[in-house]
Amino acid sequence: DAGITQSPRYKITETGRQVTLMCHQTWSHSYMFWYRQDLGHGLRLIYYSAAADITDKGEVPDGYVVSRSKTENFPLTLESATRSQTSVYFCASTPGYEQYFGPGTRLTVT
Amino acid sequence: ELKVEQNPLFLSMQEGKNYTIYCNYSTTSDRLYWYRQDPGKSLESLFVLLSNGAVKQEGRLMASLDTKARLSTLHITAAVHDLSATYFCAVDIRAGNQFYFGTGTSLTVIP
Numbered sequence: 001d002a003g004i005t006q007s008p009r010y011k012i013t014e015t016g017r018q019v020t021l022m023c024h025q026t027w028s029h030s031y032m033f034w035y036r037q038d039l040g041h042g043l044r045l046i047y048y049s050a051a052a053d054i055t056d057k058g059e060v061p062d063g064y065v066v067s068r069s070k071t072e073n074f075p076l077t078l079e080s081a082t083r084s085q086t087s088v089y090f091c092a093s094t095p096g097y098e099q100y101f102g103p104g105t106r107l108t109v110t
Numbered sequence: 111e112l113k114v115e116q117n118p119l120f121l122s123m124q125e126g127k128n129y130t131i132y133c134n135y136s137t138t139s140d141r142l143y144w145y146r147q148d149p150g151k152s153l154e155s156l157f158v159l160l161s162n163g164a165v166k167q168e169g170r171l172m173a174s175l176d177t178k179a180r181l182s183t184l185h186i187t188a189a190v191h192d193l194s195a196t197y198f199c200a201v202d203i204r205a206g207n208q209f210y211f212g213t214g215t216s217l218t219v220i221p
Contacts, residue, residue: 018181031207033209035211039184040213041213042114042198042211042212042213042214043153043198043209043211044211045208045209045210048208050207055152058208059210090152090153094207097141097143097158097160097202098143098155098158099143099155099200099209100155101145101153101154102152102154103151103152104152
């Protein structure tokens with residue numbers, strides 16, 4: 001399917017476990033982003049990537065790791081999940097200005 | 111610290127009425143975006159405003175941008191139930207690469 005996909009869509013994990021959220025886009029957009037959405041905070045940028053092998057921190061990067069070995073994939077890893085990382089995570093990409101969002105991953109850390 | 115403030119945060123309005131949602135931001139930017147989010151869904155792009163004075167309209171929604179006042183408005187004309195959703199503005203400070211979102215306005219249109 002064309003567009004941007006995320007997997008899994010729902011995930012429950014325990015505190016301290018490592019979790020990886022996947023993001024895949026078929027447009028070959030250079031820029032990709034990871035956001036988290038929490039009530040009262042809107043969306044906050046975690047990390048972004050300008051191209052393969054180029055990543056940079058956003059507003060709330062602590063506790064997260066990203067990589068981008070291929071243009072189309074941008075995985076987000078929580079190295080040791082904490083309850084405060086319970087959130088909805090959105091991946092996005094852009095051809096230049098407007099960002100296009102994936103369907104989201106709802107992550108619960110127990 | 112960049113701040114993007116939307117008001118109101120919650121809006122309940124009757125069908126057929128008009129209303130405006132405001133988005134104020136604290137830094138210089140010529141680019142502002144409006145998104146819509148339905149419950150449990152992703153964000154859908156509504157408007158892209160790329161210059162001072164830009165005005166875009168789609169159906170019952172019209173968005174405008176005043177970069178000098180650092181203000182964007184989303185005007186709703188003759189609201190219908192289908193417009194019930196959360197609306198976000200986002201300020202772009204680096205050509206699509208650094209979005210800062212407002213906290214959203216939850217709109218409920220009552221029949």
